Amino acid sequence: MAHPTVTEEATTSGPAPFESWGRYPSYNAVVRPLHWQGDFPGVLEGIHGGVLAVGMGRSYGDVCLLKEGTLLQTTSMNRLLAFDPATGLLTAEAGITLAQILDFAVPRGFFLPVTPGTKYVTLGGAIANDIHGKNHEVAGSFGNHVPQFELVRSNGTHMLCSPRENPDYYAATIGGMGLTGVITWAQLILKPIVSRKIDYEGIQFHGIDEFLDLKERYKHIEYTVSWIDCVSRGKNFMRGIFMLGDHSKDPGELKPSPKPKLVFPIEAPAFMLNRATISAFNTVFFHKQLKPHVKTLQDYEPFFYPLDAILKWNRMYGKAGLLQFQYALPWETAKEGTIAILREITNSGLASFLAVLKTFGDVPSLGMMSFPMPGIMFALDFPIKENVSFPLMQRLGDMTRDFGGRLYSAKDACMTPDQFKTFYPQWERFARYKDPAITSSFWERVTGQEGDR
Amino acid sequence: MSASANPQLEPTLSTRRNTESAATGPKRILVLGATSGIAEACIRLWAERGDSLYLVARNADKLAAVAADARTRGASYVNFAVADLDKTETHPEMLAHAINSLAGLDIAYLALGVLGEQPRAERNFDEAAAILHTNFVAPVSLLTWLANYCTQRHSGTLAVLSSVAGDRGRKSNYIYGSSKAGLSAFLAGLRNRIDREGVKVITIKPGPVKTAMTQSMKGSEKFADVEKVATTIVKAIDKGQDELYVPGIWRIIMGVIVHIPESIFKKLNL
Numbered sequence: 001m002a003h004p005t006v007t008e009e010a011t012t013s014g015p016a017p018f019e020s021w022g023r024y025p026s027y028n029a030v031v032r033p034l035h036w037q038g039d040f041p042g043v044l045e046g047i048h049g050g051v052l053a054v055g056m057g058r059s060y061g062d063v064c065l066l067k068e069g070t071l072l073q074t075t076s077m078n079r080l081l082a083f084d085p086a087t088g089l090l091t092a093e094a095g096i097t098l099a100q101i102l103d104f105a106v107p108r109g110f111f112l113p114v115t116p117g118t119k120y121v122t123l124g125g126a127i128a129n130d131i132h133g134k135n136h137e138v139a140g141s142f143g144n145h146v147p148q149f150e151l152v153r154s155n156g157t158h159m160l161c162s163p164r165e166n167p168d169y170y171a172a173t174i175g176g177m178g179l180t181g182v183i184t185w186a187q188l189i190l191k192p193i194v195s196r197k198i199d200y201e202g203i204q205f206h207g208i209d210e211f212l213d214l215k216e217r218y219k220h221i222e223y224t225v226s227w228i229d230c231v232s233r234g235k236n237f238m239r240g241i242f243m244l245g246d247h248s249k250d251p252g253e254l255k256p257s258p259k260p261k262l263v264f265p266i267e268a269p270a271f272m273l274n275r276a277t278i279s280a281f282n283t284v285f286f287h288k289q290l291k292p293h294v295k296t297l298q299d300y301e302p303f304f305y306p307l308d309a310i311l312k313w314n315r316m317y318g319k320a321g322l323l324q325f326q327y328a329l330p331w332e333t334a335k336e337g338t339i340a341i342l343r344e345i346t347n348s349g350l351a352s353f354l355a356v357l358k359t360f361g362d363v364p365s366l367g368m369m370s371f372p373m374p375g376i377m378f379a380l381d382f383p384i385k386e387n388v389s390f391p392l393m394q395r396l397g398d399m400t401r402d403f404g405g406r407l408y409s410a411k412d413a414c415m416t417p418d419q420f421k422t423f424y425p426q427w428e429r430f431a432r433y434k435d436p437a438i439t440s441s442f443w444e445r446v447t448g449q450e451g452d453r
Numbered sequence: 454m455s456a457s458a459n460p461q462l463e464p465t466l467s468t469r470r471n472t473e474s475a476a477t478g479p480k481r482i483l484v485l486g487a488t489s490g491i492a493e494a495c496i497r498l499w500a501e502r503g504d505s506l507y508l509v510a511r512n513a514d515k516l517a518a519v520a521a522d523a524r525t526r527g528a529s530y531v532n533f534a535v536a537d538l539d540k541t542e543t544h545p546e547m548l549a550h551a552i553n554s555l556a557g558l559d560i561a562y563l564a565l566g567v568l569g570e571q572p573r574a575e576r577n578f579d580e581a582a583a584i585l586h587t588n589f590v591a592p593v594s595l596l597t598w599l600a601n602y603c604t605q606r607h608s609g610t611l612a613v614l615s616s617v618a619g620d621r622g623r624k625s626n627y628i629y630g631s632s633k634a635g636l637s638a639f640l641a642g643l644r645n646r647i648d649r650e651g652v653k654v655i656t657i658k659p660g661p662v663k664t665a666m667t668q669s670m671k672g673s674e675k676f677a678d679v680e681k682v683a684t685t686i687v688k689a690i691d692k693g694q695d696e697l698y699v700p701g702i703w704r705i706i707m708g709v710i711v712h713i714p715e716s717i718f719k720k721l722n723l
Binding site for chain 1: 490515521524526665
């Protein structure tokens with residue numbers, strides 16, 4: 001019944017299944033919240049086995065999981081610490097979400113310098129996965145806009161990290177998957193906007209050459225991304241919509257976003273995801289845009305975060321969850337590799353709703369383990385089907401490796417140790433900066449240390 | 454804890470800008486127990502609308518983070534003091550200093566409180582006394598001074614966090630519950646005395662809320678969202694509502710619970 005009690009029936013909660021956004025894999029872990037910057041490493045007292053800081057759990061695979069370990073959830077360590085409207089420099093605790101930053105920044109005429117496809121990730125998580133957005137060509141990845149942060153190690157050392165102070169820990173922590181310590185606070189340079197609106201254009205295309213032409217023609221536009229159909233073959237192979245946008249230059253309303261109300265209500269039964277429904281979805285999506293070329297003024301919410309409007313949309317993939325496949329290929333092999341991999345995916349008949357194609361620019365990432373490389377990036381969700389999904393992921397991973405590309409750890413549940421070590425040959429150097437008390441199921445899997453703990 | 458020992462600490466002091474208390478302008482708000490989860494969520498809302506804040510809590514690092522957050526969100530003034538509010542003898546000086554710093558007072562918000570360890574408190578009177586002191590005796594000390602300060606000016610709001618747990622004692626948390634029962638009774642009496650003097654007394658009774666205080670409790674993931682609770686509280690303080698259950702469903706739940714006959718209630722496992 002009622003109110004605050006601490007009794008024998010109500011002590012610290014034990015291990016319970018913890019899921020990432022892909023809902024695969026799911027591992028038991030104890031969750032301990034970090035409420036204050038000073039909570040770590042004191043919270044480690046009495047904890048045996050490894051720990052891992054986790055924010056919103058929006059990465060897809062096991063990079064935010066720790067089987068039978070302790071997850072330190074940072075989301076209530078979410079205070080704003082300082083903001084300078086002259087420079088856009090924001091200082092905040094690492095558990096603040098990008099949604100909370102937007103609620104603060106947009107009414108003041110500022111926006112995130114780089115944003116992923118969901119705003120429900122934490123600042124610390126955005127750094128730890130060195131996330132990228134639709135403006136990679138001009139802005140680089142998230143870490144490029146983080147001039148400084150504090151890293152606390154499990155031995156109690158507090159390190160100020162920037163390109164000048166502790167530069168190797170700075171580089172190891174950006175894209176370091178949370179393994180180098182706990183980020184307590186960070187600075188982020190926001191950029192000025194005058195309106196919530198985006199000058200949006202959507203253009204239909206067929207095939208990779210048309211895509212590359214469009215990319216070249218619109219390279220002065222800040223945000224570009226394409227949705228492509230991975231189901232259709234023949235003349236509709238690689239048809240898609242090239243979407244581009246810039247922040248509107250016409251001063252407009254800067255009110256904060258309303259809170260989303262829709263929640264995906266149930267886990268969809270498996271039969272709902274089959275070739276017919278997915279193919280229908282792709283056709284509808286392609287023709288939702290009736291004309292080959294549309295131009296409109298659009299709010300930033302549907303432009304950047306179309307899926308955030310439906311909370312828990314990952315339930316659409318049912319109980320089994322989903323796998324995401326996301327690669328980057330260098331320009332030398334980008335075109336040939338993309339066609340080959342997409343053909344493999346189309347032929348598998350396993351493709352699903354949202355496939356995203358975009359290009360990465362030349363701005364170098366500051367992280368030692370960052371994912372982006374100049375070339376083409378592609379991402380696709382697969383429903384999990386016993387016996388077929390995993391062998392396909394293995395084949396696609398090998399193809400990515402053979403084309404000289406790499407997969408994104410924040411989205412991965414399938415990389416083999418051999419693939420990982422080829423994608424990230426610097427992993428041994430990175431391992432020197434890892435905190436001995438911190439580990440993740442991803443790290444144990446791809447370094448081949450599963451069960452060593 | 455006599456305030457009159459030092460004339461400088463008399464409640465009559467610091468009237469200098471009290472008359473400026475504009476109904477529409479930024480409110481001058483004193484928050485006691487400012488690092489509690491519910492208090493912090495309210496502080497964010499007050500800061501966002503540009504109120505002036507004076508924050509008091511025991512832990513300097515936590516308080517500094519809460520104050521920085523309030524300042525960044527747009528509070529027109531933020532100051533804070535590190536103090537152990539269990540030490541009632543320090544209250545008059547601390548309160549006088551806070552009100553001077555705010556140049557007057559519109560709202561005093563009391564959020565100090567501990568959950569305590571019920572099983573330990575059942576065996577150990579010192580533990581029970583410590584819970585009663587923090588949750589009941591210390592607020593009474595603060596409210597006595599504040600009530601007299603406000604009564605002399607015929608203005609001000611005293612908003613105090615009590616709990617639904619004070620509505621009826623039950624075996625799993627009756628030490629905490631009785632401290633809050635005492636506080637609720639004190640507030641009802643105080644309201645009866647000074648409402649007619651133009652001073653609002655607001656009794657806030659939260660049900661279980663998801664905060665650091667309740668994180669170790671069973672089922673805490675289902676507790677009320679602290680931001681929603683804070684929004685309701687801030688609105689109720691603006692309206693000057695006498696008594697508030699939050700979330701509102703707890704008025705009904707406790708309405709039922711207090712009416713269960715004792716002959717049955719004593720056999721329940723609550």
